[in-house]
Amino acid sequence: MDFRYSAEQEQFRQQIxxxxxxxVSDALREEIAVxxxxxxxxxxxxxxxxGKQGWLGIGWPKxxxxxxxxxxxxxxFYHELDLxxxxxxxxxxxxxxxxxxxxxxxxxxxxxxxxILSGDLEICLGYTEPNAGSDxxxxxxxxxxxxxxxxxxxxxxxxxxxxxxxxxxxxxxxDPTAPRHKGLSVFIFPLATPGVTVxxxxxxxxxxxxxxxxxxxxxxASAMIGAPNSGFYTIAVALDFERVFxxxxxxxxxxxxxxxxxxKETDDAGQARYDDPVIQDRLVRLHIDIERLRLxxxxxxxxxxxxxxxxxxxxxxxxxxxxxxxxxxxxxxxILGPRALLEYGSPHVPMQGxxxxxxxxxxxxxxxxxxxxxxxxxxxxxxxxxxxx
Amino acid sequence: MxxxxxxxxxxxxxxxxxxxxxxxxxxxxxKMREEHAALPREIWQSMxxxxxxxxxxxxxxxxxxxxxxxxxxxxEELGRACDPTPxxxxxxxxxxxxxxxxxxxxKQQWLPPLIEGKLMLSLATHEETALHGAGxxxxxxxxxxAGLRLDGRKxxxxxxxxxxxxxxxxxxxxxxxxxxxxxxxKAEGVELIALHSLAHANVHEVRFNNVxxxxxxxxxxxxxxxxxxxxxxxxxxxxxxxxxxGGARQVLEMTVAYAKEREQFGKPIGSFxxxxxxxxxxxxxxxxxxxxxxxxxxxxxxxLPAAEKVxxxxxxxxxxxxxxxxxxxxxxxxxxxxxxxxLHLWTRKAKEIELAYGGPHRYRRxxxxxx
Ligand SMILES: Cc1cc2nc3c(=O)[nH]c(=O)nc-3n(C[C@H](O)[C@H](O)[C@H](O)COP(=O)(O)OP(=O)(O)OC[C@H]3O[C@@H](n4cnc5c(N)ncnc54)[C@H](O)[C@@H]3O)c2cc1C
Numbered sequence: 001m002d003f004r005y006s007a008e009q010e011q012f013r014q015q016i017x018x019x020x021x022x023x024v025s026d027a028l029r030e031e032i033a034v035x036x037x038x039x040x041x042x043x044x045x046x047x048x049x050x051g052k053q054g055w056l057g058i059g060w061p062k063x064x065x066x067x068x069x070x071x072x073x074x075x076x077f078y079h080e081l082d083l084x085x086x087x088x089x090x091x092x093x094x095x096x097x098x099x100x101x102x103x104x105x106x107x108x109x110x111x112x113x114x115x116i117l118s119g120d121l122e123i124c125l126g127y128t129e130p131n132a133g134s135d136x137x138x139x140x141x142x143x144x145x146x147x148x149x150x151x152x153x154x155x156x157x158x159x160x161x162x163x164x165x166x167x168x169x170x171x172x173x174x175d176p177t178a179p180r181h182k183g184l185s186v187f188i189f190p191l192a193t194p195g196v197t198v199x200x201x202x203x204x205x206x207x208x209x210x211x212x213x214x215x216x217x218x219x220x221a222s223a224m225i226g227a228p229n230s231g232f233y234t235i236a237v238a239l240d241f242e243r244v245f246x247x248x249x250x251x252x253x254x255x256x257x258x259x260x261x262x263x264k265e266t267d268d269a270g271q272a273r274y275d276d277p278v279i280q281d282r283l284v285r286l287h288i289d290i291e292r293l294r295l296x297x298x299x300x301x302x303x304x305x306x307x308x309x310x311x312x313x314x315x316x317x318x319x320x321x322x323x324x325x326x327x328x329x330x331x332x333x334x335i336l337g338p339r340a341l342l343e344y345g346s347p348h349v350p351m352q353g354x355x356x357x358x359x360x361x362x363x364x365x366x367x368x369x370x371x372x373x374x375x376x377x378x379x380x381x382x383x384x385x386x387x388x389x
Numbered sequence: 390m391x392x393x394x395x396x397x398x399x400x401x402x403x404x405x406x407x408x409x410x411x412x413x414x415x416x417x418x419x420k421m422r423e424e425h426a427a428l429p430r431e432i433w434q435s436m437x438x439x440x441x442x443x444x445x446x447x448x449x450x451x452x453x454x455x456x457x458x459x460x461x462x463x464x465e466e467l468g469r470a471c472d473p474t475p476x477x478x479x480x481x482x483x484x485x486x487x488x489x490x491x492x493x494x495x496k497q498q499w500l501p502p503l504i505e506g507k508l509m510l511s512l513a514t515h516e517e518t519a520l521h522g523a524g525x526x527x528x529x530x531x532x533x534x535a536g537l538r539l540d541g542r543k544x545x546x547x548x549x550x551x552x553x554x555x556x557x558x559x560x561x562x563x564x565x566x567x568x569x570x571x572x573x574x575k576a577e578g579v580e581l582i583a584l585h586s587l588a589h590a591n592v593h594e595v596r597f598n599n600v601x602x603x604x605x606x607x608x609x610x611x612x613x614x615x616x617x618x619x620x621x622x623x624x625x626x627x628x629x630x631x632x633x634x635g636g637a638r639q640v641l642e643m644t645v646a647y648a649k650e651r652e653q654f655g656k657p658i659g660s661f662x663x664x665x666x667x668x669x670x671x672x673x674x675x676x677x678x679x680x681x682x683x684x685x686x687x688x689x690x691x692x693l694p695a696a697e698k699v700x701x702x703x704x705x706x707x708x709x710x711x712x713x714x715x716x717x718x719x720x721x722x723x724x725x726x727x728x729x730x731x732l733h734l735w736t737r738k739a740k741e742i743e744l745a746y747g748g749p750h751r752y753r754r755x756x757x758x759x760x
Contacts, residue, residue, distance in 0.1 A: 001391055001392060001393070001394065001398075001458045001524060001683055001685055002390055002391045002687060003390065003392070003680075003683070003684045003687055003688070004390065004691075005390060006390070009390075013649070059700060071509055075524070077654050091531060111520075115694065137530060158658060255707075260760060277757070280757035280760075281753060281757065283757075284753045284756040284757050284760065286706050287701075287755070287756060288753075288756070290675035290704060291681065291701050291705075292680075292681060292701075292705055293677070295677050295680035295681055296673075296676060296677050296680070296683060298390070298392075298680070299392060299676070302390055302391075302392050312672070316669075316672070316676065318675040319669075319673065320677075373662075373666070375669075376665065376666040376669040376670070377662065377665060377666075377669075378670045379669035379672055379673065380665030380666065380668055380672075381665070381668070383672055384645050384665075384668055384669070384672055385645070386645065386648060386649065386660065386664075386665050386668065387649065387656075387657055387659075387660040388660040389656075389660045389661060389662055389665075
């Protein structure tokens with residue numbers, strides 16, 4: 001048993017670090033900090049650079065244009081990106097591409113993967129509907145077969161990225177007579193297809209997401225991923241990858257370290273917040289839990305690497321990370337006081353406004369990607385084999 | 390990176406589990422605890438014959454010199470079985486300390502019988518006010534013409550009445566270092582006073598009143614750095630974390646089995662979401678506590694800086710074991726609260742090992758200093 005990275009992996013880390021040191025500018029960091037989920041021109045350019053240099057497909061098989069390295073190495077890469085403050089939430093690469101590699105036809109892999117790698121193809125997720133949130137299988141968007149095509153009609157909501165993505169990955173009902181979970185299929189098609197309308201909605205954190213209306217949208221039958229009516233399985237695989245990615249530890253670690261550094265700064269009277277044993281203990285308790293999250297992330301990366309799909313582990317990781325992020329932001333603001341309410345760009349802002357931003361983002365982390373209640377159901381039922389209610 | 394056990398490690402784990410489920414049943418644990426009795430020597434003897442007492446010791450003394458993960462899986466399984474044996478105290482702590490600080494002659498003298506199961510040792514380092522490893526212990530050792538004289542009191546000595554020797558820490562006048570001596574609990578001037586803890590453990594206060602200790606029972610033939618003892622206690626804590634993770638996993642499995650079988654409102658209680666979510670939380674805690682324990686152990690084995698890892702493993706595993714028990718009590722309801730049912734054996738154990746060898750506060754204080 002060995003929890004450490006190999007010498008080769010450490011060397012790989014150095015290589016990435018060098019590349020990022022050479023290519024990440026303060027202007028890029030700043031753009032990412034202010035632009036929320038809509039990448040600005042520098043971020044788009046940076047993404048293309050990553051694709052060109054082969055950094056997007058580190059863990060992908062070589063035949064699909066990847067580097068054929070391990071998932072551990074891929075996770076090292078995202079860790080290093082986070083350390084540079086490039087909190088890069090691109091699910092196309094971290095979840096959908098991996099799902100395509102696992103489930104798509106050879107033709108579809110040829111069609112999509114090279115474009116994903118070059119950074120030209122970005123996909124948004126069309127799962128949620130106004131009346132289908134946690135109970136996704138109740139969704140009502142329909143896809144009806146017509147010759148070589150499907151005709152899709154319905155509405156999606158909270159479709160993040162639909163205003164800049166090129167494609168949508170959409171779950172729709174293809175067999176209204178089958179039991180709920182067994183009549184759904186996944187499609188992927190360009191958002192520019194006639195009949196698609198995207199409208200903005202803004203979140204509490206101030207970033208944009210969307211409503212997507214589908215009015216008799218015609219897509220070729222080849223746009224379907226996996227077998228007809230196997231969509232629920234397809235998105236389960238994609239969601240497991242998504243949760244591993246959402247439950248990232250690095251960003252939380254980085255921000256904890258920044259909070260700790262703030263607490264150690266001395267004021268004019270030579271006193272530091274860290275002198276207070278109450279504050280010490282609160283930070284120690286956070287530190288212990290962040291380390292526990294790190295260990296679980298290590299385990300899920302190792303599992304994916306060994307060809308296992310982390311499932312209860314992925315759900316547990318997402319629960320831990322989202323709850324810890326909220327606790328860190330909430331306690332961090334308490335510890336630093338009113339200054340920590342200040343947002344990015346404000347005079348006197350500590351930690352580049354991260355605590356304020358994270359505090360506003362945290363509620364979403366706990367219900368997005370499948371709510372934490374649903375995740376606990378998954379752990380109990382799939383992990384522990386308890387009967388469904 | 391490799392998070393699986395090797396097939397040899399897995400085999401030992403299975404063998405220990407089979408042995409314990411036969412020899413150390415909950416009924417036996419219960420009987421020992423109700424009677425404050427020591428482990429039957431035949432069981433200890435069988436463990437010796439199976440080679441488990443030899444794991445951490447070098448070949449030269451009859452040991453197996455095994456890797457630490459192998460030892461950890463044994464300790465984890467003991468924790469699962471609500472460990473009624475003195476294995477952690479006797480082998481992982483005392484025996485290993487002798488190997489660390491004993492002279493060559495002392496190792497030749499003490500380790501072979503220990504490995505053969507003929508010699509049982511108990512650690513006696515805990516003073517009433519001092520925390521383990523912190524500060525100089527007030528128990529004192531003096532030179533005298535016949536050898537050494539020991540005076541003082543130690544508390545929470547496990548299994549003292551059944552052990553052949555106690556490993557006692559003491560201070561010399563004018564020395565900042567610590568002395569470790571082996572003292573027979575039957576020696577003149579040694580008094581054992583049974584303590585009655587909620588853990589039902591067999592623990593004593595031991596008083597030393599001008600006890601004569603032969604010179605050759607002074608480990609290392611003189612005082613040793615306090616850090617040697619601290620290192621040994623850290624190692625013990627890392628292994629004890631594996632025991633706590635094992636105990637927690639056992640309690641979780643018992644609870645899941647009960648939740649699948651017990652019905653109310655016409656369905657298994659395990660189908661209620663409130664029950665499922667409590668168990669999902671425990672599962673998550675157990676996973677991370679287990680990883681933390683093994684990370685600490687493998688770091689110690691590799692000689693890497695591990696003070697922080699040990700502290701995290703200690704805090705995480707003990708909190709997890711307790712939480713697993715509290716959750717189990719909630720889900721078992723009245724059934725788990727009855728004297729004849731077994732759950733409380735683990736609940737008591739969880740609290741006992743939380744405070745053994747230094748409680749979580751000591752380790753959180755360490756983390757505060759390290760951060
Ligand atoms: C900023 C943002 C971005 C998003 N991005 C996307 C995206 O790109 N694509 C996409 O498809 N979706 C997206 N979503 C939607 C997100 O996945 C859903 O919000 C989420 O799945 C929960 O659905 P809901 O909001 O309808 O809540 P509901 O399902 O109505 O849940 C409300 C509450 O009821 C609880 N609840 C529901 N069912 C149960 C049950 N069986 N047991 C116990 N409790 C239950 C929930 O846990 C929750 O606490 C996004 C949401 C937000 C806010």
